[in-house]
Amino acid sequence: MNITFQVIIAFTSVAVLLGLMAVVRRIAQTIGINAEVQRKLVHIGTGLYALTLPWLFPDRWPVYMLIAITLVMMLFLRLPKVAKSGLGSTLHGVDRKSYGDILLALSVGLCFFLSDGRTYLYVLPIAVLTLADAAAALTGSAYGTRFFQVEDGHKSIEGCAVFFVVTLLVSILCLMLLTSFAPLNIIVISLMVAGFGTLVEAASWRGFDNLFLPMGLLVFLAIYADKDLTSLIILAVFFAVTLLVFRFLAPKIGLTSHASRVYITTVFLLFAVTAFQNAIIPTLVLVAHAWCGRTNPCKGRFPDLDVIAALVLVSLGWLVLGNATGWNAVSFYGVTAIGMTMGLSALALAPLAGVNRMIAMVALAVGLCAIRIWVVYANPDYANWAGSLWGVIIATLFLTALTPVVFPNAFWRARITKLTILSVVLPFGFYVFSIDVIGLLR
Structure with missing residues (x-):
């Protein structure tokens, strides 16, 4: 594939994203879809398209060019008039403050760069972010009854449960198709990915899960995915101990329950990776x-x-x-x-x-x-x-x-x-x- 054709595909990709947003906005005006569902529809469409990038472009530079163009477009869509009444309303119609759109584009670029040609290190984190995160958000919005505080908002227990299940299934499927790991290792890794990912998603705020979740999973997988079963079990025990220690210490040092979950995630990642x-x-x-x-x-x-x-x-x-x-x-x-x-x-x-x-x-x-x-x-x-x-x-x-x-x-x-x-x-x-x-x- 020559350079010109790859550039054309990159610009066409941006046009497709804008078209998706226009379609979602049109449907929302016609049948009355709320702002949260609009955001997640765009999120899912963008994420699914991002999953094709390793196969769509034979070279790496068009991907980085596409990410740069997308970031510029996302910044433009944050302009007040565009964000409230224009095309940007599909992303910014919710009341809470969020950087999720920008962080999603950054995460795609960073995962693509850091995966270094190992397809599962790119596909699995982006697939979890695309499917599990959206499923959790939509489930929480529609069926959530038990909530916990996150910064100045809240998330639901039901949403976290759905996130765990979807992440577990996505992880098993990706590792089965894209790696040669032993079946038992795939199960253990997937359980850890689902558990760790659920904690990251539950602890994130202002759309930071769009960065913390895929990057945390990528770094975790890059270091531990090919370890033996004993090492994985030791890591799981360390994760459990970290949870217990912070549950005990958090009230004593004045941390909120949300802050303690964030601290747990960060300390575990620091020592694990x-x-x-x-x-x-x-x-x-x-x-x-x-x-x-x-x-x-x-x-x-x-x-x-x-x-x-x-x-x-x-x-x-x-x-x-x-x-x-x-x-x-x-x-x-x-x-x-x-x-x-x-x-x-x-x-x-x-x-x-x-x-x-x-x-x-x-x-x-x-x-x-x-x-x-x-x-x-x-x-x-x-x-x-x-x-x-x-x-x-x-x-x-x-x-x-x-x-x-x-x-x-x-x-x-x-x-x-x-x-x-x-x-x-x-x-x-x-x-x-x-x-x-x-x-x-x-």
């Missing part, structure tokens, strides 16, 4: 945030969810960057987590007097550096290719510790966003410098 030593400091970000929330709370509406979103996006960002460049980024990810932990700890220590606060901050910095020494020692050589990074670490510690001290009023709102930017800027800059991106692009 990366080496133990590399998950310690990212987990300390959550500990520091809980501490900060008790001693120096901010004015954000849902700070517990904000920190999870930031940590997940940082984790995915470094994962994608490392895969895209071919240079392992886990060491730089660790430096970012050190900065986030230090910044939150500096805010948590705000009630202390000046000298005591500085002493405590120095002690924390020393502790984080000690953990970092152990992490570097435990990691393989390919993860430490850029060296110890002590210059970047010390500079990041100073930046994230002193900025909240010098500008305390700047962190009453959007605290997590600001600390995340401060924590990422130096590691990212040095990473780009280290791999000589300019040379890579030539």
